[in-house]
Amino acid sequence: VRPADLTPVARDVAKIPASAALMFFSLAATFLFSALPWSGNWLLARPDLVLLVLLFWTVNEPRSMGQGMAFFMGLLMDVSDSMLLGQHALAYVVAVFGAQTLRHRILSFPLPEQTLHVLGLTLAASLTMLLLNLALGADAPSGMFLVSPLLTALGWAPAHWILYSPAVRRRRREVSS
Amino acid sequence: VIREPPPFFHRGPSPLARLTFFMLFAIGLMIADHRFHALATVRLSLSALAQPVQQVAAWPSQLSRRFTDYFTSQQSLLRENQELKAKILEQAALSQEARLLRAEHEYLLGLSAGKSRYAEGGTIAEVVSAARNPFTRKIWVDKGLQQGLRPGMPVIDGIGVVGQVTSVSTFTSEVTLVTEKDQSVPVMILRNGQRAIAVGSGKEGVIDVPFVPLAADVQSGDVFVTSGIDGTYPPGLVVAQVTSVEKNAALPFTKIAAKPLAGVENHRFVLILPSPPTMAPRPESKPGDDAKKSARERGAPRRAR
Numbered sequence: 010v011r012p013a014d015l016t017p018v019a020r021d022v023a024k025i026p027a028s029a030a031l032m033f034f035s036l037a038a039t040f041l042f043s044a045l046p047w048s049g050n051w052l053l054a055r056p057d058l059v060l061l062v063l064l065f066w067t068v069n070e071p072r073s074m075g076q077g078m079a080f081f082m083g084l085l086m087d088v089s090d091s092m093l094l095g096q097h098a099l100a101y102v103v104a105v106f107g108a109q110t111l112r113h114r115i116l117s118f119p120l121p122e123q124t125l126h127v128l129g130l131t132l133a134a135s136l137t138m139l140l141l142n143l144a145l146g147a148d149a150p151s152g153m154f155l156v157s158p159l160l161t162a163l164g165w166a167p168a169h170w171i172l173y174s175p176a177v178r179r180r181r182r183e184v185s186s
Numbered sequence: 187v188i189r190e191p192p193p194f195f196h197r198g199p200s201p202l203a204r205l206t207f208f209m210l211f212a213i214g215l216m217i218a219d220h221r222f223h224a225l226a227t228v229r230l231s232l233s234a235l236a237q238p239v240q241q242v243a244a245w246p247s248q249l250s251r252r253f254t255d256y257f258t259s260q261q262s263l264l265r266e267n268q269e270l271k272a273k274i275l276e277q278a279a280l281s282q283e284a285r286l287l288r289a290e291h292e293y294l295l296g297l298s299a300g301k302s303r304y305a306e307g308g309t310i311a312e313v314v315s316a317a318r319n320p321f322t323r324k325i326w327v328d329k330g331l332q333q334g335l336r337p338g339m340p341v342i343d344g345i346g347v348v349g350q351v352t353s354v355s356t357f358t359s360e361v362t363l364v365t366e367k368d369q370s371v372p373v374m375i376l377r378n379g380q381r382a383i384a385v386g387s388g389k390e391g392v393i394d395v396p397f398v399p400l401a402a403d404v405q406s407g408d409v410f411v412t413s414g415i416d417g418t419y420p421p422g423l424v425v426a427q428v429t430s431v432e433k434n435a436a437l438p439f440t441k442i443a444a445k446p447l448a449g450v451e452n453h454r455f456v457l458i459l460p461s462p463p464t465m466a467p468r469p470e471s472k473p474g475d476d477a478k479k480s481a482r483e484r485g486a487p488r489r490a491r
Contacts, residue, residue, distance in 0.1 A: 037239065046243070046314075076208050080208050080211070091317040092322075094225050103205070145220065
């Protein structure tokens with residue numbers, strides 16, 4: 010009899026809880042990134058790192074991050090990007106809900122497949138925003154608009170390395186001492 | 187460490203319930219913002235939160251500007267200086283003439299000095315950045331409530347109208363450009379006083395002028411200036427130049443395309459004019475007028491009735 014595959018659970022259990030400070034600073038840093046003076050096609054292709062970090066913490070720290078925080082960050086993004094209040098909020102809440110629902114499924118895959126799942130979520134957020142703006146009477150933007158969710162999703166693996174490396178290092182120190 | 191509790195512990199509303207709540211909340215916010223413009227205070231307090239981050243984010247571009255300013259060659263500075271001096275001399279003659287004309291005009295209209303139609307003074311502001319919103323045409327400038335800016339003030343550059351202040355936070359303001367979709371400016375043709383409404387197309391460098399009757403005298407190359415009948419823009423500011431006129435008997439109106447004359451998309455400094463003095467109250471619109479009809483009436487020239 011083959012033993013049951015416990016890898017996802019094992020991987021989940023082995024993870025080290027991230028500190029609240031790290032979450033705060035990751036959100037602040039990505040908000041800063043999105044507030045840089047983007048314009049033109051660069052703006053259309055700008056990866057939405059705030060959404061990426063929100064998804065990352067929702068998947069990995071579901072008790073500390075959720076739709077409330079997503080909604081608040083969305084409002085901040087709306088004000089910073091001078092959009093109609095609530096657009097980013099709606100898109101982020103939809104994507105984070107997807108992350109909450111797919112959480113176990115996402116964690117059961119290695120990073121490349123996780124990235125594909127995240128691509129689905131970022132596309133959902135972008136399409137929500139696009140549909141809202143089209144409904145409000147804006148003209149459809151160029152195809153560069155679809156580059157943004159792609160770049161966002163590609164940041165999933167680097168986000169893992171950056172956001173978990175402090176905790177992992179701490180863990181190694183604890184084990185070695 | 188198992189960090190997720192078993193499902194039989196109560197953990198508040200389910201994700202789906204939360205999603206429904208937040209979606210309804212967001213849609214409510216959007217309706218309040220879009221339809222009733224009711225969220226100025228919410229926006230102001232949130233922008234106070236975002237302000238420090240935005241300031242830090244503006245550093246790189248400010249630094250690069252300083253850098254290029256510092257390393258401008260003396261040659262080009264001298265040339266620019268000479269050009270500007272020549273321009274000042276030209277403008278001095280014009281402005282003296284304008285002062286005289288204005289005094290005569292006010293005398294003829296019997297207006298007391300306090301009820302002048304002309305805007306005085308203004309605030310010079312530096313453009314900080316284009317708004318990071320791919321669906322709209324807006325810019326941010328570095329003056330706000332502190333410097334006395336209010337929503338509705340017209341914004342011009344050295345040539346003509348750039349746009350209008352639409353939202354003001356403590357130290358910065360958002361200016362909606364005249365090319366923004368559905369941003370309208372009441373204009374008239376400088377040559378013959380034909381009134382019309384210039385409406386932004388949402389595309390760079392294109393302004394539409396709808397609702398001009400086929401019989402109207404419009405030629406390619408005509409310049410539209412603000413007519414000043416709306417109480418937002420003072421009269422006589424240059425807005426756009428007609429690029430093409432298409433008269434088709436199948437259509438009820440002339441199809442006019444124009445391009446904005448001010449450097450709407452590329453400028454560093456703009457002048458924000460104070461709102462003109464309040465005008466006489468508008469006549470009550472007749473019941474049963476729908477929006478389209480009244481827009482057409484406003485756009486069409488006044489015929490003898």
